[in-house]
Amino acid sequence: MKLSTSGLGQQGQHEGGGGEKKCLNSELWHACAGPLVSLPTAGTRVVYFPQGHSEQVSATTNREIDGHIPNYPSLPPQLVCQLHNVTMHADVETDEVYAQMTLQPLTPEEQKDTFLPMELGIPSKQPSNYFCKTLTASDTSTHGGFSVPRRAAEKVFPPLDFSQQPPAQELIARDLHDVEWKFRHIFRGKNLTPLL
Known part of the structure; x- marks a missing residue:
């Protein structure tokens, strides 16, 4: 999730109403x-590998591999292609992320042309401040929320206003599908444990 105290986090790439596409937050x-x-x-x-792509599609669509993978005997095992477009997506049901790429195969003559790549790719744009936590049964109970490791809270969340009693703030997070989640960040107990 992308956190924001104002609720104006970047939007996710998915099909919106009317077929409109929104850009996924690259860091997320x-x-x-x-x-x-x-x-x-x-x-x-x-380099595009058609056989590997067919096998991947078959595996991810839960089809049996035998007999369902198309066989194109005249298609080479790999194709050198020009990449025209890359879009980032997330599966609505599983949140699994994937990229969709538009490729154009190059002719043997085009492959011989001198090609100087500007860069070797877009390195992972991992956010610099984030934490992961596997939720436990007590974290998901209705007794008030889940604790956040103190270091993570201090590193990721905006500082709490200690002039308030108790110190608290509202955090708004957007997930991969641009669904907004509201949390209340507080400190609890004698040890002042950060809690969402």
Whole structure:
């Protein structure tokens, strides 16, 4: 989730009403994808593996591999392509992130042309301040919220106003699908444990 105290966080890329596309927050997408993921930039050349793509599609759509993967005997095992567009997405049901790429195969003559890549790809744009926590049963109970590690709270959240009693603030987070979540950040107990 992208946190904001004003509720004006960046929007997520998904199909909105009327087929309108919104841009996913790149930092949030990369945080979900992990630090080892980088995306090639538009204009670069990439190698496309049709057989591997067919196998991946078959596996992710829960189809049996035998007999359902198309076989194109005249198609080479790999194609050198020009990358025209990259869009970041997140599955609505699983929140799994993926990228959709528009490719154009290059002719053998185009492949011989000198190509100087501007950059090797977009490195992972992991947000500099975030934390992950696996929620426990007590975190998800209706008894008031879940605790946040103190270091994470101090690093990620805006500072609390201690002139208020108790010190508290409202945080608004947007998830990958641009759903807004409101939290109340407070300190609880003698140890002043950060709590959402």
